[in-house]
Amino acid sequence: MSRRVKTQKATSVDIRQVERLAELSRLSLRPQEVERLRGELSSILGYFATLDRVDVSKVTGAQDALKDGGLREDVVRPSTPEEILEGVPQKKGRYVRAPRVF
Amino acid sequence: MKSQPSVGPHHVPSMVSKGEMSAEEYIGSIFDRIERLDSRLHAYLQLNREGALAKARELDRRAKKGERLGRLAGMGVAVKDIICVRSLQATCGSKILVGFNPPYSATAIRRIEQEDGIILGKTNLDEFGMGNTTQNSAFGPTLNPWDVARVPGGSSGGSAAAVAAGMASVALGTDTGGSIRCPASFCSVVGLKPTYGRVSRYGLIPYANSLEQIGPMGREAESVSLLFDAIAGHDPEDATSAREPVRPATGGGLKGLRIGRIKEFFGEGAQPRVKERVLDGCAKLETLGAEAEETSISSLPYSLAVYYIIAMAEASSNLSRYDGVRYGLSLEKGTADWNTAFARTRSEGFGEEVKRRILLGTFVLSAGYYEAYYVRAQKVRALLTQEFALVFKKFDALLGPTMPVLPPKLGEKVSPLEDYLIDINTVAANLTGLPAISIPCGFVDGLPVGMQVIAPRFREDVLLKVATVFGGEQGLKSPPLAEAA
Numbered sequence: 001m002s003r004r005v006k007t008q009k010a011t012s013v014d015i016r017q018v019e020r021l022a023e024l025s026r027l028s029l030r031p032q033e034v035e036r037l038r039g040e041l042s043s044i045l046g047y048f049a050t051l052d053r054v055d056v057s058k059v060t061g062a063q064d065a066l067k068d069g070g071l072r073e074d075v076v077r078p079s080t081p082e083e084i085l086e087g088v089p090q091k092k093g094r095y096v097r098a099p100r101v102f
Numbered sequence: 103m104k105s106q107p108s109v110g111p112h113h114v115p116s117m118v119s120k121g122e123m124s125a126e127e128y129i130g131s132i133f134d135r136i137e138r139l140d141s142r143l144h145a146y147l148q149l150n151r152e153g154a155l156a157k158a159r160e161l162d163r164r165a166k167k168g169e170r171l172g173r174l175a176g177m178g179v180a181v182k183d184i185i186c187v188r189s190l191q192a193t194c195g196s197k198i199l200v201g202f203n204p205p206y207s208a209t210a211i212r213r214i215e216q217e218d219g220i221i222l223g224k225t226n227l228d229e230f231g232m233g234n235t236t237q238n239s240a241f242g243p244t245l246n247p248w249d250v251a252r253v254p255g256g257s258s259g260g261s262a263a264a265v266a267a268g269m270a271s272v273a274l275g276t277d278t279g280g281s282i283r284c285p286a287s288f289c290s291v292v293g294l295k296p297t298y299g300r301v302s303r304y305g306l307i308p309y310a311n312s313l314e315q316i317g318p319m320g321r322e323a324e325s326v327s328l329l330f331d332a333i334a335g336h337d338p339e340d341a342t343s344a345r346e347p348v349r350p351a352t353g354g355g356l357k358g359l360r361i362g363r364i365k366e367f368f369g370e371g372a373q374p375r376v377k378e379r380v381l382d383g384c385a386k387l388e389t390l391g392a393e394a395e396e397t398s399i400s401s402l403p404y405s406l407a408v409y410y411i412i413a414m415a416e417a418s419s420n421l422s423r424y425d426g427v428r429y430g431l432s433l434e435k436g437t438a439d440w441n442t443a444f445a446r447t448r449s450e451g452f453g454e455e456v457k458r459r460i461l462l463g464t465f466v467l468s469a470g471y472y473e474a475y476y477v478r479a480q481k482v483r484a485l486l487t488q489e490f491a492l493v494f495k496k497f498d499a500l501l502g503p504t505m506p507v508l509p510p511k512l513g514e515k516v517s518p519l520e521d522y523l524i525d526i527n528t529v530a531a532n533l534t535g536l537p538a539i540s541i542p543c544g545f546v547d548g549l550p551v552g553m554q555v556i557a558p559r560f561r562e563d564v565l566l567k568v569a570t571v572f573g574g575e576q577g578l579k580s581p582p583l584a585e586a587a
Contacts, residue, residue, distance in 0.1 A: 013465070021461045024468070025418065027452070028445040041462060043519050048407045048466075048475060056481035070345075072338045083205040089432030098427045099434060099443035 011049045012042035110578075111177055111271035112324035115218075118176035121165045125158035125176035129220055132178045136222075136269045138587045144244050145254075145264040147183050149223040150190060154178065157220050174219030174332055177325070180270035182261050183224035184231055185316060186305040187211050190221075194307050195229040195239040195257075198451030199430040208305020209340070210274060210316050210333040217332045222270055225260030229453045230421070231276055231309045233257050234284045234525060235510065238455045243512060246288060247581040248550055252509040255285030258319065262289040265319050267584040272329045276306060278314040279409050280504075280528025283540035286319055287504035287552025290542040290579065292326045292569050293319045297559050298535030299344035302337030310416035311342075313409075313532040321578060323541070323569035327351045330562060349563040356571055357391035359564075360497045366402040367502025367527050367554070379551040380503045383543040383572070387501075390571055394501070397493055401486045402530060408486070409529035410522060411466050411479035418463025421456065424448060458518060487534045494558045499568060502527055504540040504552035531556055539565040541572055545579075 013021075018038050022029045029037065081094075090097040109117070117123035133151055140146055161175055181187055184194045186204035188211075193199050211221065228238035236244040236259025246254040247267040254263040258275030262285030265273045275282040277295035286293025294317045301316045308314070318329035331351070337343045363384055368377050384394050426432040426447030433450055434443035452460070466475035493500065507524055510516075531538035536556050543553035553572075557564040 017465075018461070021464050021468075025457075025460045025464045026422070026441065026444045026448055027457055027460065028449045029457075037458065037461065040458060040518050041465070043517065044410070044462060044522075045465070047519055048411055051404055051407050051411075051475075051478055051482055054401065054404055054478075054482050054485065056478060056485065059481040059484050071341050080205050087202055087205075087429040089201075089426065089429070096428060099438055099440045101440050 011046045013038060013045065110322050110324065111320065112322060112328050114177050114271060115171065115173060115175040115328070118161060119165055119171040123176070125161040125220070126155060128176055129154050129158040129178055132222065132269060132271070135267070135587055139267050139269060139584065142245065142250060142583070143247055143263050143267060144242060145225055145260040145267070145269060146180070146223045147193060147195075147226050147241055147260065148191060150221050154220045154222050161218055172216060172218030173328060174214060174217040177219050177271040177328070178222045179214055179219045179329070180222050180225045180261050180264040180273035181211065182227050182258050182273070182275050184227060184276055184307050185211065185274055186307065187221055187224070190224055192224070192307065193241070194231075195227045195241065196451065196453065196456070197240045197431055198424050198448070202430045204305070206305065208316070209302035209337045211305065213333050214329075219329075219332065225258070225264055225273065227260055228257035229456050230307070230417070231257040231278050231281050231314070232417070232455050232459055234280065234521065236260065236285070237512070238453055240453055245512065246509050247583050248290065248548065249509070250583070251511055252549070253288065253512055255288030255505070255509060257281040258293075259285045261319050262286055262291055262293065265289070265291045265321055266581055267587075268580070272318060272320040272325050274316055274329075275319050276314055276316050277532065278310050279413060279532050280525050282317045282319060283504050283528050283538060283552065283554060284525070286540040288509040288550060290545075290550035290552075291319055291321050292323050292539065292541055292573065293317065294326055294330060294539045294562065294565060295531060295537060296330065296334065296562055297344070297537040299342050300348070300537070300560065300562065301333050302340040302343045304337055304339035308420045310413040311420070312416060313413060323566055323573045326569070327566045330566070334562070344560070346560050349560065351563050351566050354567070355391050356387060356568065359392040359499060359568070361387060361392050361394040362397035362493060362497035362500045363394055364402070364500050364502045365396055365398045369403070369506075371523065371526060372503055372506035373508060375546045376503050376506060376508060376551050379544045379546060380501070380553050383553045384501055386575060387568065387572060390575065397497065397500070399486070399489050399493060401482065401489055404482050405486055405530040405533055406522065406526050408479045408482045409525070409533055411475050412483065412533070414459045414463035415467050415476050416463070418460045418467065421452075421460055424451065426451070455518070483533045486530060490530070490534050490536060498557070499564055500556040502554055504528065504554035508546055508549045508551070527554060535559065537562045537565055539569055541569045542576065544576075
């Protein structure tokens with residue numbers, strides 16, 4: 001299990017990458033958070049790189065979570081729209097109010 | 103009835119059914135204990151006192167009329183606050199869900215209620231189940247009843263502490279990478295992570311869908327068995343729920359049970375005295391008729407990296423649903439555009455650990471890295487599963503320490519990576535979908551040690567038998583704090 005396999009793994013990230021990840025994740029980070037996360041993410045990714053040591057060349061396919069259960073018919077059943085709407089933070093009548101998109 | 107009845111919680115249903123015990127008094131005595139103890143332990147986030155007592159009175163009335171009551175009649179169940187109970191706020195230990203009242207109950211909750219179990223309240227947890235100390239809760243940590251200067255483990259720390267201190271008959275936890283077994287180990291209770299698909303996940307607020315299961319926790323194996331029987335079984339509401347029939351718990355001894363001691367579970371990271379206790383436990387199982395032998399699963403040391411890659415990937419996708427628009431926290435009332443509003447609510451609403459996992463999950467799924475991290479991790483996961491299947495040709499159960507360490511001190515400064523490393527023995531059962539249990543296995547300097555046993559798919563009956571026989575031999579000890587109450 002020790003054969004090295006080539007991968008394109010990055011074992012550290014820079015400030016710009018952390019900022020890009022935050023943007024993709026819809027998180028806004030303060031500058032000191034970005035710096036702290038850069039170090040933390042790099043050390044965790046370095047640990048993830050230990051998987052490079054495993055020979056996975058003979059593995060085919062992954063586990064199938066659905067093999068026992070399976071899907072059910074899609075049947076219309078009574079719902080509770082009023083109750084669900086009760087939890088909406090901002091609404092107008094029966095509409096959910098969202099931030100503008102354009 | 104001021105103190106807890108001396109009977110174990112698993113005797114409660116038959117006593118309540120026969121009218122030998124008042125459910126109202128029993129449940130009332132649990133709430134009295136909560137009042138005395140929980141200001142120090144902080145196991146509960148929310149109590150269901152009125153609802154629980156009303157249900158208890160109803161059970162007493164029905165028992166009086168000679169009606170047949172359910173299998174859990176009168177048992178008080180604490181519920182980890184990541185499982186939906188209709189009309190009780192669900193927080194997941196996060197600020198982002200504040201104010202969210204689920205319009206429905208999880209299947210596990212509905213089944214408990216059908217069997218006349220009584221929901222006591224919602225328990226504390228690491229935010230969204232991400233952690234092993236319960237310190238990642240937005241509402242403050244839970245303390246360990248055995249030593250309040252230490253963590254109870256996590257993420258189901260509130261459920262474990264509640265059960266250990268007698269503030270619940272039994273509890274529900276959830277386990278994505280060890281979150282039932284870790285706090286069970288640190289609080290000296292029995293905690294079972296069922297086979298993937300054994301218990302419906304409908305109504306469990308998701309963190310990592312391919313790994314997590316709801317499971318029972320209790321001071322004795324018998325009450326854990328009762329709760330497991332009530333919640334296990336196929337549910338059409340969860341497409342990953344298994345159709346395999348639930349095996350009934352069997353009595354009998356351990357004669358001929360083949361146990362494999364997993365060498366890697368006793369690795370260098372494990373504290374010597376923890377290893378000793380678990381080896382003593384294993385020797386005891388041998389005197390009870392089991393046959394133990396050392397064995398090895400060579401890909402186990404990689405399981406932690408595999409687990410964190412997959413769990414973070416799934417978390418980053420799952421947690422994208424929190425947008426501050428449809429439910430929970432919403433901070434932007436002004437005219438900001440969608441992305442700004444979205445990011446503001448999420449940045450304020452999520453804690454540090456959650457943000458870290460979302461960022462890393464986004465990274466391992468991003469173009470250019472997906473193959474190297476996520477796909478590779480899935481392949482190693484498949485290897486690990488094959489290796490376990492092979493070992494189970496020779497053994498009926500596998501054994502090792504649940505946690506390689508004793509409960510850490512509250513507030514101990516460790517890096518995120520160091521914190522992840524103590525999950526090394528628990529994550530494999532989640533990656534492979536196998537059932538696993540943590541059984542109290544003695545103490546080191548007054549601090550609990552847990553023994554983990556893993557069985558083949560759907561063989562929870564084996565785990566519960568080992569726990570019942572072993573527990574019967576060990577006897578029950580209570581935390582000093584709970585004894586005084």
